[in-house]
Amino acid sequence: MLLIKNGRMLDPASGADAPRDILLDGERIAAVGAPGELQSRASGADVLDASNLIVAPGFIDLHCHLREPGGENSETIETGTRAAARGGFTAVCPMPNTRPVNDNASVTRAIVERAAAVASVRVWPIGAVSVGSKGEALAEYAAMKQAGIVGVSDDGKPIATAKLLRSVMDDCNALDLPVIDHCEDSSLFAGAVMREGKQSVRLGLRGMPAATESLGVTRDIQIAELTGARLHIAHLSARESLEEVRAAKRKGLRVTCEVTPHHFTLTDEDVEYNTHYKMNPPLASREDRDALIAGLADGAVDAIATDHAPHEPALKDVEFERAPFGVTGFETALALALELVHAGKISLMRLVELFTVGPARVLGMTRRIAAGEPADLSIFSTDHAWTFYAAESASRSRNTPFDGRGFRGAPMATIVAGKIVYRRP
Ligand SMILES: [Zn+2]
Ligand SMILES: [Zn+2]
Numbered sequence: 001m002l003l004i005k006n007g008r009m010l011d012p013a014s015g016a017d018a019p020r021d022i023l024l025d026g027e028r029i030a031a032v033g034a035p036g037e038l039q040s041r042a043s044g045a046d047v048l049d050a051s052n053l054i055v056a057p058g059f060i061d062l063h064c065h066l067r068e069p070g071g072e073n074s075e076t077i078e079t080g081t082r083a084a085a086r087g088g089f090t091a092v093c094p095m096p097n098t099r100p101v102n103d104n105a106s107v108t109r110a111i112v113e114r115a116a117a118v119a120s121v122r123v124w125p126i127g128a129v130s131v132g133s134k135g136e137a138l139a140e141y142a143a144m145k146q147a148g149i150v151g152v153s154d155d156g157k158p159i160a161t162a163k164l165l166r167s168v169m170d171d172c173n174a175l176d177l178p179v180i181d182h183c184e185d186s187s188l189f190a191g192a193v194m195r196e197g198k199q200s201v202r203l204g205l206r207g208m209p210a211a212t213e214s215l216g217v218t219r220d221i222q223i224a225e226l227t228g229a230r231l232h233i234a235h236l237s238a239r240e241s242l243e244e245v246r247a248a249k250r251k252g253l254r255v256t257c258e259v260t261p262h263h264f265t266l267t268d269e270d271v272e273y274n275t276h277y278k279m280n281p282p283l284a285s286r287e288d289r290d291a292l293i294a295g296l297a298d299g300a301v302d303a304i305a306t307d308h309a310p311h312e313p314a315l316k317d318v319e320f321e322r323a324p325f326g327v328t329g330f331e332t333a334l335a336l337a338l339e340l341v342h343a344g345k346i347s348l349m350r351l352v353e354l355f356t357v358g359p360a361r362v363l364g365m366t367r368r369i370a371a372g373e374p375a376d377l378s379i380f381s382t383d384h385a386w387t388f389y390a391a392e393s394a395s396r397s398r399n400t401p402f403d404g405r406g407f408r409g410a411p412m413a414t415i416v417a418g419k420i421v422y423r424r425p
Helices: 077-086 104-118 141-147 164-173 198-203 211-227 237-250 263-265 286-298 333-342 348-354 357-362
Strands: 004-011 016-027 028-032 046-049 054-057 058-066 089-093 180-182 231-235 255-259 376-388 406-418 419-425
Touching: 004 348, 004 376, 054 348, 058 077, 058 357, 077 089, 077 104, 077 198, 077 406, 077 419, 089 376, 089 406, 141 164, 164 180, 164 211, 180 211, 211 231, 211 237, 237 255, 237 286, 255 286, 255 357, 263 286, 263 333, 286 348, 333 348, 333 376, 333 406, 348 357
Parallel strands: 004 046, 004 054, 058 089, 180 231, 231 255
Antiparallel strands: 004 016, 016 028, 054 376, 376 406, 406 419
16 A cells, blocks of 8 residues: 655545545555545555645556567667656657558557556557558557557658548447547648748748648638547647637547647747757747747647657757657657746646546546556646756657756656656666
8 A cells, every 4th residue: 555645635526635645555546535534434545745736646658669579679568668658648649650660460469468568657559540540440449459559640641632531430339439630731741841930031941831720720620620539739849739628628529639738838939950859740839839829728638648759869960951850759749838827828627627527538538546457546736946957857858959958947756557657866
């Protein structure tokens, strides 16, 4: 047994924000009580003192890349989930663009089995939309769902045609799986390496306009309306896209979206020729960033997701145009979100929601701190001062724009199925 005492519990599902002790027994929460109340039931239990700390439901990351199988020089399930645990995440959803692609149940099973052996946190894979993510034949969703997938996506590649998307949605509707799309109009995307604007002109780099994303979002929402399917927009970055999502929600469509920490923190003005600022979708304008923050605050955005995309140093150590898209993100996500809290832009409860019940809802799950629930908890400080150094990351890769950034607030302990999988030294 483990007793977490003296913490401030934030539980968005019940709205509770109060001092609470929490007793864990095996893989479940045994009891939640006022400070001191559980002492008699907890004799002999290990104790974790959470004084001055927030105790929240376990964080879920809807979008990451663990690179295994096939990309082990950049990340493995073991190293990636260790970084996730350090970031306060208790469950992560790896995208299927591994080698081989996770487009059938045997690959899904291999990932789930590997995770059971080496992962620090729960691994809930996303299956591919199409065989090889080639945008042609549909993957075998039912068998993959049985093997453990929680959604489908061809992330990295948009779902090519409306017709294909319609078939995918019809199939996934029957299985109650969310369809997660990396929205992009490929004709506008072609050859671009950053957002189109003053900065792309100044740097002489090929840019893509915001419409590259928002045209894709518009199409997807229309097909979601046609089919009634669950649509989740990956790494939404443009103001226009968010307006589409807002309108869809007003209509009552089952449309959700996620925003990454880099998109709510940085803008295209931060892009020089440093490849650690190259990701897709690219960093957007100030107006976009401010719109995303407004959406995080008012509920238009459902989840913060990292899009943790590790690349081994050699791949990023090339000219800007030639570098692959993507940055790491597990270990800095919470601290970047806390910057919004410190600036008074979102409430602390809203932050917790964006990492817990928000992503859970996208997956059709719940997340709460109550007796009988899984003992997955994220314990963090809102004021611990620290500096993130990429060289000290648990990830195999170092491609982050936040190397050397000072933060206030950090994950302090991460608990998965009743076990402490990370404790800040
Ligand atoms: Zn993507
Ligand atoms: Zn991605």
